[in-house]
Amino acid sequence: MMTTRFTLDAREIRQQFPFFQPHPEMRNLIYLDNAATTQKPYAVIEAVSNFWAYHNANVHRGGHGVGAKASELYEAARGRVARFINARETAEIVFTRGTTESINLVASSWGETFVQPGDELIVTEMEHHANLLPWMRLAEKRGARLVVWHITDSGTLELDQLRKLLSERTRLVAVSHISNVLGVINPVAEICRMAHEAGALCLVDAAQSIAHMPVDVQAIDCDFLAFSGHKAYGPTGIGVLYAKRALLEEMPPYHVGGGMVQTVHWDRLRWAEPPAKFEAGTPPIGEAVGLHAALDFIDSIGREAIAAYEHELTGYTLARLQEVPGLRLYGPREGRTGIFAFTLEDIHPHDIATVLDSRDIAVRAGLHCAHPLSERLGGPTARASLAIYNDTDHIDALIDALHYTRKVFGYAG
Secondary structure: OOOOOOOOOOOHOOOOOHHHHHHHOOOEEEEEEEEOOOOOOHHHHHHHHHHHHHHHOOOOOOOOOHHHHHHHHHHHHHHHHHHHHOOOOHHEEEEOOOOHHHHHHHHHHHHHHHHHOEEEEEEEEEOHHOOOOHHHHHHHHHOOOOEEEEEOOOOOHHHHHHHHOOOOOOEEEEEEEEEOOEEEEEEEHHHHHHHHHOOEEEEOOOOOOOOOOOOOOHHHHOOOOEEEOHHHOOOEEEEEEOOOOHHHHHHOOOOOOOOEEEEEEEEEEEEEOOOOHHHHOOHHHHHHHHHHHHHHHHHHHHHHHHHHHHHHHHHHHHHOOOOOOOEOOOOOOOEEOOEEEEEEEOOOHHHHHHHHOOOOOEEEEEEEOOOOOOOHHHOOOOEEEOOOOHHHHHHHHHHHHHHHHHHHOOOOE
């Protein structure tokens, strides 16, 4: 058994989550499906509940005090996001329903306006469908060419390969900060720099990084960045699109309706300024309040501390997974986070997940909304993924359960 010293106490952190407390309707579950969604701390649940109970009103519309308070809370959440990712101004923060809508917004608004027939869009082989399908559809609509940046056999991206793919026709490079399957951390600042040198823009999918490490949009110098609240201990139904102000001003609205227009006449209209121009209709107000609380929760622990702890736990997990006969882990051993896609002997990943569930361990199995990558890897995988409330006891239980799974399917030793 490995022994190591860790910088944070995950047991104390779990005390801040009702999901992990004794309850007659709850199993004593070891939750290792954090790349799909994270659990919610009391602070987030209470913030959302308090909004619905005491401050519920529409924003930017009412002439009454409760409406003003709701607007104040909503815009405070926008400011909190801007500070969290170090945006230059709050106007660069657009609230959406999630990462998927954020990227679709860019593809529809920026892409359908500025991408021309014959232009090229570079996507990586490891992308989640949220950062792949919008560009596939855009290429089809506009007569553009989708260029695939393939991974190495170890699951990484080589910058020399990107250099060969970039051309005077490249308009955008779309890349995940962290792969939701391989766990690899991509050098997004260098990728953005190379894209800019070629005259292209760069979009970063930060869905898997936002809760696990510092994310600084000015240091990365990305043109667009997207993430979801629910993968960062916040509510579902709230996402963020960061875009440089100059780009937002050039882009037409994604949806149209109430709240995103300054004046409307039969013969003319005038759109609102960003970010309101991209937030038609009633926005996810309570969800934004919950996201504010989630970011406060993350910073109460410290993003550097979270990154250091999860790096330690990732190393422990990698070492322990090597003890399981017949287990194949995908992705590099270095430069990665706590996302572990694996296969075990010839046992189907869904069977692995079912057996683990019988042992009160939650993992995911399948193609992980990344079909081209899964095809490259040879098919579906099981996936365990870490968060700040996981610890070595959870990993030890996972390893024991994987040994048990081998025995269930007739593999000795």
